[in-house]
């Protein structure tokens with residue numbers, strides 16, 4: 139019996155080419171059930187949020203990012219923590235996606251978050267307070283709270 143396709147927007151919070159978090163995301167993709175279709179968002183193309191730019195219409199990279207999330211069944215974020223919070227590039231992308239606030243593509247969107255770091259702290263703030271950062275978009279319905287997708291990963295060199 140074939141299972142229904144599940145579309146996931148995958149977001150890596152690191153732009154670094156050799157990113158551990160990107161490697162974790164790729165490993166997750168390899169392990170994901172075959173009926174998952176994963177789209178990798180490219181945060182490097184998303185400009186810094188500026189409501190002057192927004193008022194002229196979303197740049198193409200932002201429009202594509204938002205449309206992909208809109209069509210996805212869920213969002214999977216794998217990110218380092220930077221100074222005990224989520225990296226600026228990730229926050230910037232989510233800020234774009236949070237607009238317009240009343241019809242944001244993030245509203246009620248299930249999400250899961252994981253983080254990898256070579257440090258001893260284990261990305262704690264990404265997977266706990268950082269999760270709250272993301273949930274504070276008032277939008278993202280935490281799939282983990284339903285006991286399903288919350289992940290915590292650590293990778294060392």
Ligand SMILES: Cc1cc2nc3c(=O)[nH]c(=O)nc-3n(C[C@H](O)[C@H](O)[C@H](O)COP(=O)(O)O)c2cc1C
Pocket residue numbers: 152153154156157158159160217218219220221222223254255256257258259260261262
């Ligand atoms: C600006 C900056 C801040 C960081 N802050 C933290 C931190 O708060 N906690 C932590 O565990 N690691 C921190 N790190 C280390 C990162 O977890 C580590 O560099 C990690 O490899 C980055 O992820 P990536 O490999 O996916 O690029 C920080 C790194 C940078 C560059």
